[in-house]
Amino acid sequence: MAAAETWLLLLLSLFIPASGGWTGWTEGQTVLALASWSGLEGERLFCGSRSHNIKVWRKEAVREEDVKLRETIRGTEVQAADAVYGGWVDEADLEGHVGRVEALAVSGGRLYSGSSDGTVRVWGCGDLKCQRVVDAHQDAVMALCLWEEGGSVVSGSLDGSVKTWREASMEGGLEMRPPPFSANPHTGEQRPPGVRCMLATRGGLAFGGYLDCTVRAWDL
Template sequence: MEDSSASSPSSPLPPNPSFRLILQEGEEEEAVLLAARSSRDLWLDRLVRSTSTKDLQRLRSSSPLSDFPTSAAALSPARHSTHASSSSSLYISPPPAGPVSPTAGGSGESDATANGRCVLSVLKKDGQVLSTAISSNLVYSGTESNVIRVWKLPEFTECDQLRTRSRRVVAMAVSGFTDQVCAAYSDGRVRVWRRSWACGSVKHARIATIPSTSSYVMSYLTGKDSMRKHMAPITALIVNTTGDILYSGSLDTTVKVWRLSDFRCIESFQAHPQPVNALASGTDGVLYTASEDATVRVWRAGRLFSSSTTSSSAPGSSFTTAHSLTLTLPAKNSPIKTLSLAAEGEALYGGGTDGCIYFWTRARGSFSACQLQYGGALQGHVHAVLCMASAGRYVVSGSADSTVRVWARNPEGRHECVALLLGHRGPVRCVIAYQDDMMKKEELSEATGCGGCTVCSGGLDGALKIWRVNNNGI
């Protein structure tokens, strides 16, 4: 059968010496073209993925096989996997030994692809998109540069920019109750802005840096670590459901608790024996932490200060262990890179480096997060799952295989991949998902209780994409 995607070469091509087959008359041209594609793909598999679409095209055009004719399908980037090391950088691992055919969890790939479409793609000169956050119809995107861009929903127009001298926004969190935007940078510090609205426009004013400069001075003068700074890069930020506490996780294996009213560190504890990769916070005051040690730990908040302490800001205040470990959830020997808690708190999802999404559900009749039980693993991604988000009964996952998958959970607890979003030319580093009022009214399904959703994804290719996922009777 002839390859319909192959186009005839404009000039004769030298045959590949390693490609020796007994060919029938008229098939030599097609065979040489296939050999060229194979050699080209092998060359590209040894390259680190570029940080932008423009760089990717430049690498392809400069390859020693760039003169070989290829079809549109052949120009699509090869899949790579990334693994996080002791630094925040991502590295390319060798490609799989054999062909991999991802599954859609019970739904055909063609059907899953048809359920989602890209409605907008933005490519700025900021470099890789490393973090995103959403609150009050505003989307925040952080990149390698020193600029955080603010986008207004639903039209997704840029309405503000947050600038600092530091670069690489590795994590973000927003408190909707206090209107504070928190961003962690590669220098190990967190910058905080307060947002306000005037005449229909939003403004952001920077109000704090965590730890503060005064903390550095006090530490130098007293010789004590009063600022409680992370000793390694920050990997995760999250605000609790009441909006008054900020959690930060780091490669130094610790989690620190910051009070947003005065930006003081009120607790610091070692969460895992290995680096902390992700955090999640439940409505019942429970904190979830994920680590390179292939476990998810569940912590319950307690008292923040000992009974002898009368003032939280008093020098030398003694801290107790406010968060106590109540449960450890193993993840099949796969480091967990990201966490997402279902909107109702019924399920906890963890993305692993093996491409699986592990999930735990509350025991039947239980209202406690400390009684989670293993529910299974969602398979579909062929490389590490780097980011996740939840919207209603949808769970969205982004992976190092350059794809975004949308999973739907029915009332019985079964999951199905309902959308496969293709378009990124590099690992997908961050995703957010939401259901607006219009979608809830027009697309709500009485059978499953979940309508369509909108997904925003950011990748190491520098692109920020908006996707609409339709219900289609799911």
């Protein structure tokens, strides 16, 4: 995940115009996800926002006539080239959430979105249609990650819960062992600390970062 996030930051720095950047939002962006596979022409960048929607940008495919050899590094097989892209096209707005879009994840041609409305939505990356809506948590869904080996989606919420779901169908909702309650420093209310970020490994481990400054791990 760290490498993918770094790549996305690099991608944004390369393609956002220096004159002012991309437009199309009424409020700030919260999360990014990139989709690219053989069944999709070009790539799609999904941007979740505080205005409850998911902005979709499509990168047009490289045109062969626009690819120019820039440099050959002697003694290796590495070549560098400049390519002119059609650019990033503002393609669509995915609407349906009634709260901020806080989390995005992409797998198997599907986009998963988590929102402060407590739901997780499943979208087709190709047709951009909503396939399923799940009332996942009692508070905001702040994190989503994918355990591809097990075909599972893992969601984390401000209500302190972490749940696993089967991909596509989003059936299951198995809740992982919750952390112990802690007192809210402002209200004194006793409740589990909220989840802010999630990561799943190929070995079947899930890690959750909590607002009480702890990281917890589970076997999936």
